[in-house]
Amino acid sequence: MPDAFDEVFGQALVYAAIGELCLAQGQFPRAIAALERSLVHCESVPLFFGSTVACLGYVRALTGNVSDSLPLLERGVASGRIHQGDSTGGAGARVFALARVRLGEGYLLANRMDEATRAAHEALAPCRERKLRGTEAWCLRLLGEIASHRGSPEIESAEQHYHQSLALAAEVGMRPLVAHCHLGLGKLSRRTGTRVQAQEHLATARTMYREMDMRFWLEQAEAEISELA
Numbered sequence: 399m400p401d402a403f404d405e406v407f408g409q410a411l412v413y414a415a416i417g418e419l420c421l422a423q424g425q426f427p428r429a430i431a432a433l434e435r436s437l438v439h440c441e442s443v444p445l446f447f448g449s450t451v452a453c454l455g456y457v458r459a460l461t462g463n464v465s466d467s468l469p470l471l472e473r474g475v476a477s478g479r480i481h482q483g484d485s486t487g488g489a490g491a492r493v494f495a496l497a498r499v500r501l502g503e504g505y506l507l508a509n510r511m512d513e514a515t516r517a518a519h520e521a522l523a524p525c526r527e528r529k530l531r532g533t534e535a536w537c538l539r540l541l542g543e544i545a546s547h548r549g550s551p552e553i554e555s556a557e558q559h560y561h562q563s564l565a566l567a568a569e570v571g572m573r574p575l576v577a578h579c580h581l582g583l584g585k586l587s588r589r590t591g592t593r594v595q596a597q598e599h600l601a602t603a604r605t606m607y608r609e610m611d612m613r614f615w616l617e618q619a620e621a622e623i624s625e626l627a
Contacts, residue, residue, distance in 0.1 A: 410439035414450045421457050422574050424614020429457045445490065448477035452497035459504045468508065471501040475517075491528045495521040499536045506544055514544050531570055538563035539579055546586045556586055577606035581619055588622060596626060 413436035420429035433454040440447040452474025459467035474497035502517035518540045525534035542559035545552040564579035584599030600623050607616035 406439050410436050410446055410450070412436075413439065414446065414453070417450070417453060417457070421453065421460075422610075423612050424617075426457050426461050426614075430454065430461075433457065444477065445493065448474045448497045449493045450474075451477065452500035456500040456503055459507045464504065464508045467504050468501075471497070471504045475501050491524045492530050492533055495525050495530060495533045496536070499533065499540055502540050502544075506540070506547065511544060511548055515541070518544065531566060532572060535563045535566040535570070535572060535575055538566065539575060539582065542579070542582055546582060546589075551586070551589065553586065553590060557583070560586070573606060574610060574612065577603050577610070577612070577615065580606070581615065581622070584619070585622055588626060593626065597623075600626070 413432045417429045417433035417436060420426070420432060433450055436450050437447070437454065440450050451470050455467040455470030455474060458470065475494070477493075477497070498517050498521035502514045502521065505511075505514035505517060518537055522534060522537040522541075524530070525537055538559045542556045542563060545556035545559060560579050560583050564576060564583075567573075567575035567579060580599045580603040584596050584603055587593075587596035587599060600619055604616060604619040604623065607613075607619055
């Protein structure tokens with residue numbers, strides 16, 4: 399029979415995983431509900447509190463509650479920092495880096511570009527040190543997003559970071575991130591007038607999002623495609 403801690407630990411992970419899945423699919427109310435349930439259990443599992451509360455903050459930011467999301471994202475980073483040097487096989491470093499990426503996403507949505515850039519680089523360093531390749535791919539994609547969303551887009555930097563993220567994500571089998579990179583490159587290509595490249599990237603993103611039932615992101619890809627018509 400599992401002891402009480404094992405049961406709480408399992409519940410925390412299950413609800414966090416459900417929240418991450420619902421986030422990926424754009425089912426934000428369900429994601430919020432699952433992540434909030436995970437946080438209740440995370441009181442007894444502090445190692446995973448940082449990534450869970452940061453994920454919750456990111457979902458809230460995506461729903462438009464950016465100002466309310468930032469304190470959650472900052473709590474996630476503060477909690478993750480405590481465990482980043484632990485001896486749990488890199489789990490603490492991964493939690494800190496992922497929470498930092500989420501915070502960078504929040505800053506980006508709040509149009510706080512310098513803080514978003516700093517958060518991305520602070521996440522990237524431990525990823526490369528610990529060889530956390532999946533999280534490194536998310537960091538690179540964030541840097542691509544930041545470069546492409548500046549008032550004067552940094553086209554070369556954005557393309558470089560998107561392609562680096564895309565290559566790494568494809569190598570480790572992160573299909574949702576591959577699709578996000580194609581969407582980012584498609585948006586960037588449309589803005590710079592490279593129509594053929596935009597069509598190719600956006601068509602790839604649309605197909606992948608449809609295959610993975612990622613409806614929120616699918617709508618974004620289709621909206622971009624309609625702008626090309």
